[in-house]
Amino acid sequence: MAKPKIGIYGLTGCGGDQLMILNLENELLDLLRNVEIVAFQEASSVQQDEEVDIAFVEGSVSTELDLERLKDVRKRSRMLIAIGDCAIGGCVQAMRNQEMTMKEKMEEVYGKGEEYFKVLEPYGLSKYVNVDLELQGCPIETTEIRQVFLSLLHGDTPEIKDYPVCVECKLNEYQCLLVDKGMPCLGPIIAAGCNARCPGLGIDCVGCRGPIMNETNAAEELHTLLEKGYDERYIENRLRFFGANFEGILKLSKMLREKTGGARGK
Amino acid sequence: MMENVFLPKLAKIVKNEKMTAMEHFLRLQLLDKKTAEEFQYNLGQFIEISIMGVGEAPFSICSMQNQKYLLDLCIRSGGRVTSAILRLGEGSLVGVRGPYGNGFPLKEMEGSNLLLVAGGLGVAPLRSILQYSLKNRAKYRDITFFYGIRTYDTMLFRDEFNSLLAGGDESGCKFYLSYEDPKDEQCLLLEAEYSDRCMSGVVSKLFERTEISPKDTYAIICGPSIMYKFVGQELTKRDVPPERILISLERRMRCGIGKCGNCIIGDGSSIRYVCKDGPVFTYWDALHTKGMI
Amino acid sequence: MAREIVVEHLARVEGHGGIEVTIEGEEVKDVKMRISEGPRFFEAIIKGVKYDKVPDVMRRICGICTASHSLASIRTIEKAFKVEVTPRTAMLRDLLIHGEVIESHSLHLFLLALPDYLGYPDALSMMDKHAKEVKAAFQLKKTGNMVHNALSGREVHGMNDRVGGFSTMPKEEDLLSIKKAMEDSKAAAEDAVSLFASLDIPDCTHSENILMALDPGDRFGYLGDHVLISDGKRKRVEEYRELTNEEVVKHSHAKHSSYRGSSFMVGALSRVTLCKERLYGTANELFREHAEKLNPRNSLNNNLAQAIELVHCIDRCLEDIDALFNNGIEKEELAKIEPRKSSAIGAVEAPRGILYHDYSFDENGCITQANVITPTAMNSANMEKDFGVAVGRLVSERKENLESTLELIARAYDPCISCSAHLINVKFV
Amino acid sequence: MTSESLDAFVNNLETYGKIYGPVKTGESCSFQEISQSKEMALNYSRTMIPPKKFFLKLKERMFIFDERECEYEETLEDGKIVVFGIHPCDIYALKLMDKIYLDKNPDKYYQMRRENATLIGYSCHPDEYCFCQSQGTNYAVDGFDLFLHELKDKFLVRIGSEKGNKIASENSKFFMDVESSDIQEFREAEGKREKEFTLKLAINGLTDMLALSYESDVWKEYADKCFGCGSCNLVCPTCRCYDVVDNVNMDLKSGERQRMLNSCMLKKHGLVYGGKNFRPTRVERLRNRFNCKGSLREDMMNCVGCGRCTVYCPSKIDYVEVLRRVRGEL
Ligand SMILES: Cc1cc2nc3c(=O)[nH]c(=O)nc-3n(C[C@H](O)[C@H](O)[C@H](O)COP(=O)(O)OP(=O)(O)OC[C@H]3O[C@@H](n4cnc5c(N)ncnc54)[C@H](O)[C@@H]3O)c2cc1C
Ligand code: SF4
Ligand code: SF4
C-alpha cells in the first residue's frame, strides 16, 4: 500500500499545535516512516500543492487569505482534520466575537484614524468548509495526536473523547476544586482529553480544550459559579476564553447582554 | 489457572463475502479444536468479535450450529470494528468470545406455528431459526417469514430468500417480502411475479396478506427499534399473546456478560441487562420494561 | 525596469510570512517583510479580564515562547500589585525560562536553520545523512520540554506558573530526570556550537547593528528590569516606549520599532554580545573560543550565539536544580494578591529577544489597557535593513539564490510571526 | 483491643499486603497506601473515590496483543492488599459488586483482587449527607474480615471471616476478651449512633414509585441543572459501568486493551450503530441513573446511602431530594 500523503497547514494561531506534533519527538520519526509528508509549514520548506490523503489544519480563519488557503486545502484533501481550538471554535482570538467589531479591535491595537486592512471575525474551519474530524485543545495533546495518527494508519476512524474533564479528574482521583474549594472550575462543561491537567495541579480548568459539542450546560455553570460568589462578568469572560463561538455559550452571552442592555467589555 | 472471560479466542476467517453495499457475510472457524467443539450455542445468542487494535463488538450468529463448528455472521460495516472486519481477508485472524445472551426458546416453541418478522439486518438471527425449523420441519406447524427490505440492493441472503419465494409453500415456509422504495425496479419485477407474496410498504403491511392464528403461534421479531412497536401492535391486534412475541434487542455493549453496564434498560422495578437477560425478550417484557422499545 | 522578488511563503518559521523586494536596475527600491498571518488583537480582547486569568490568555500569543509570555505577563501583574514572590518561585522561574530557551533554540537551530546550511528542505529529510544532528535536536528539544512539563505542566501553554508563584511544586523525580537528561545532552549542545562555528556563514548582511538586551544582573540570564543598549546606555524597562518608538507608518499600515531613528536587534546575538562578561562556565569558554565568529555586525551570527546559549542554559538548569534540592521543594502557597488600580510594565528575554508586557488595571484588578511588544516585532525593521543590504550586494545574482539568501537571513532571526502579527508590515499584494 | 495497640496492630497487618487507609488529601479523603496508622484520618466521613477502585480499577489494562504473533496475553498483577478503615456502606457496596462481578462469568481481574484483599471495617458517624440507615446498610453484618468499633479507649472487634479469625489469633496479644461492660458500652454507642442520622429516605415501594414516575417532569427539571459530567457515577460505590478501548503501539501491530470506569450520564453510554442513541438527552440519562440506583438486584438496592453523589455533584443535585420529589414528598 502506498504511504498516505499528509499535509500539515497553519492558518491564524500560535503555532502551538504544529509544535505539539513536533513534540512527538523521537516518536515522530517513527510515525513519519509510515507516511509521506507533503507539507509541514512549521518544519519544512517543501510545500507541494498536491492532493493529500489527510490534511491537518491548525489556526482560525481570520483573514481572506486564510479562507482562500483553507478552501484550497479542502479541495486537495480526502480527509480534513481541524487541530486545535483555533481551527474549531476560534480559540482566544474569538473571545470578543459579537462583543466588539473588528474595527474596534483594530483601533485598540493600531490607534485611530487609519485605514486598516481587511480582517474577518475569527471562526473555526467548519464555518466555511466541511471538516471530517476535530481535535480539540489549546494546544492539542501529543498523546491524542499520536493516537489519531496511529488510528488512521491502522485504518480506523479515531475515537475522540466527548465527555467532560470531570471524568478524567475523577479517574485520576484528583480533589474536586469546584466542590471542595469553591474554585471556578469549568471542568463539567469542557471536553476531556488533557487527563485533567489543571485540577491535577490544583488549578481550576479554564476550558482550554473548548466546550463539549452539543452538550454544554453553560447556564448551569453560570448559575453554579454565581452561587459560589463569582460575578457574572467574570464568569462570562471565562466561558468565552475558549468557547465564545460555541452554541451554548453564545446563547448565554446573548441572554446576559439583553438582560443588562447594550454592549459590554468596555 | 482460572479462565479469563475477557480474553478472546482466536478464530480464522474462512469466508468474507460482500453481500450488499454495506453488509458482509463472515464465516469463522475457531482455531483451537477443543474450543471449537465446546463452542455450543443457542440460536439467537451472539458472540463478541475482537479486532486487535480496533476493538470489540457483538454480533448475532446467523446460522444454526453445524458439525464443522463454523460460525456464520452477517455484518453491517460503518463503525470502527465493523469496517475493520470488512478489510480483513480470508485467512486473517480475529478474536472471539461467547456465545452470550439467552437465545430463543426453541424447545418451548415446538408444536407451534412460527412467524418470523425481520427488518433489514434483523434477518441475521432469524435466519438461524429459519434454517433450524426447516431442518426440523416436523417439530413446528406453519412457518411464516416476513422480510422487510428497503430496496432489492439491500436484501440479504438474496439467493436463499429468492428460492423460498419461488418455491412457494413447497419450500416448507411461507415467505413474504416487503420493500420500502416503491420505485425499485427489481422489487417491482418480483412483485409482478409473486404478487401474493411480495408488496411495497413497511414490513407490518405484510399482515394484510396472510392470516395469523392467534393460538399456538410464536412470533419472533428482529429489526430496527421502531419496528418492534408497530409489529407488536399488529400482533396484539390479532390476539397473539405478548409473552409469545419474542424480540431481539440491540444495545451498546462492552462485555456481553453483564459487567460493563452499557446495555442496562428499564425502570426501578424492572432493570435488565440486554446482554445477559436478553438479547431475546418477550413483547410482554417490552410492555413492562421502560425504554426497551 | 523594476524587478520584484517575492519569497511567497516563508516556511519553517512559526507563522506566515513572506519577503517582498522591489529592485530597479541595480538599486533596491523597497524591502518588505510581508506578514500574512492574521492579527489576533490580544491587547483588545484582554480588556475586562481579571488579572488571575490574564496570563492564561496572554501565553497563547505564541506556542513556542509560551513560558516567556507567561512570565512576562505574570511579572507585570505582580509589579502592578506589588507582589513579592519567594526565592523558590524566583528559582523555578529561572529554571523554566532557561528550559524554554533550550527547547526553542534547539528547535530553531537544528530543525529550522540547519537545513538551510546543509541544503535540505527540512530536518526530517536530513534523517538519512545527518541522523546524529536530527537526533541531537530531538534530544535537546525534549530536555527543554521536560522542563516545561515539570514546571509549567505542559509543553505548550503550560498553566502551573501563576501570578504569585507555582500552583504545584515540580515532583522530585521529575527534577531528577531532567537533571539526568541535561547531563546527557550537554555534549549535544557543545557539538551544536562546533557545528555552527564550522559553517560557512555568508557576510552579505554585514552592517551596523544596534543591540538591546535585558540586564540579567551579575550572571547571564533572561530576567531583568533594565535594558542594556550597545550605545552604552542602560534604561529601565518602564522606558520601553522610548526604546521601541512604535509608530504607525502611513504607507505600510503598520508599526515600526526604532531606537533613535534606527532599527535595532534583539535576541541571542545581542544578549551574548552585551553580556559577554557575565557568561560563565563552559558557555564562557566557548564564547571566547569563537569570539571573532560572533561579530554582531553580521546578524547571521545569531545562530552561533544561540548555540552558545544552549550550553549556558543546560549548565544553568543543572545549577538551578541543585539549588532547588539544596533549599527544598516543599509546597508553597501562592502569594496573596490585593488588586488595585495600577499600571506596570514587565519584560523578559524570550528566546528571540526582549518581550514587553504593559498593563493597566482598574480597582478590581481587571485590565483596562494592555500593550505587548514582541521581539520579532522589534526585529522586523532590522530584518528589512538586512534584506536591503544583502540585496544591494547580491543584486546581480540569480534570482533563486537571492531568494534563498533572503530566507536564510529571515530564519537567522528565528522570527516568530504569530506573536507579532499585529505589529509588522502587513500588506496584502 | 486498646486504642494504644492500634499502631502496632496496623503494622502487623503488613504480612497481609500493602496497607491502604483513608488519608486526608486537601479537603477530601482518599484511600492511600500508608506505613503508619497515624497517617490515616480514621474519623473521616467518606472518601471521594470509594474502595471499589481496588477491585475494579478506575483505569486498567486488560491484556496486550500482538498481530504478528497472533496472540492475546493477559496482564494481571496480583499484589496482596489490606484495606483498613472501610465503612459499612462501602462494605455493602462491595457485596453488591460481588454479585455482579463474581456471577457465573466471573471477572478474573476483580476476583483475583478480591481474593487478595483483606478488609478491615471501621465504625463511623453519619454526617448530613449519610442516609445509609434508610438503605439498611449502616451496620455491616458480614462482608469484612475484621470490623473495629471505636469505643472510648478501646475497640470492639468483630470477626467476619476465617481470614479475620486468623489475623486475630496471630495478633492475640493485642486482643482482650469482651466483657459485659464492653458490650454495654458498645450498645450505648450504637444506640447513640442510630440517633445521629438526620437524613432519611423512605425506600419502601421506591422501585414502583420510580416506575410510575417515569414520565414525571421532575426529570426534566433536574436534567436542566445537570452537567452530564458523570461525577455522580464515578464516585458511586456501586456504579460499575466501564468502557473499553484498544490502543495500538507505534509498530501498528501490537497494543493493549484498556478499560476505564464509564458513566451512564455521558452521551456515548447509549450510542449504537448509525448514531442512534437510546438515551439521547440528559433527561433520559438522569432518569436512567436514578432508576438503576433505585432498583433491586437480588434483593439489594443499588444504592448504599453513602451520600457521595450528592456531595460531589458540581451542580448540587441532591440524590435524596430527587427521590423525595419522585415520591411526591416535596
Ligand atoms: C446482541 C447484538 C447483536 C448484534 N448483531 C449484529 C449482527 O448480527 N450484525 C451486525 O452487523 N451488527 C450486529 N449488532 C450491532 C453491532 O454490534 C454494531 O454494529 C457494532 O457494535 C458496531 O461496532 P463498531 O465498532 O463497528 O462501531 P463503533 O465505532 O463502536 O460505532 C458504533 C456506531 O456508533 C456511532 N458513533 C460512535 N461514536 C459516535 C460519535 N462520537 N458520534 C456519533 N455517533 C457515534 C456511529 O454511528 C457508529 O456507527 C448487534 C448488536 C447486539 C447488541
Ligand atoms: S475539579 Fe473541576 S474538572 Fe475536576 S471534578 Fe471538580 S469540577 Fe470537575
Ligand atoms: S484548562 Fe481545562 S481543558 Fe485545558 S488543560 Fe486545563 S483542565 Fe484540561
Ligand code: SF4
Ligand atoms: S454529578 Fe451531578 S451534574 Fe454531574 S452528571 Fe451527576 S447529577 Fe449531573
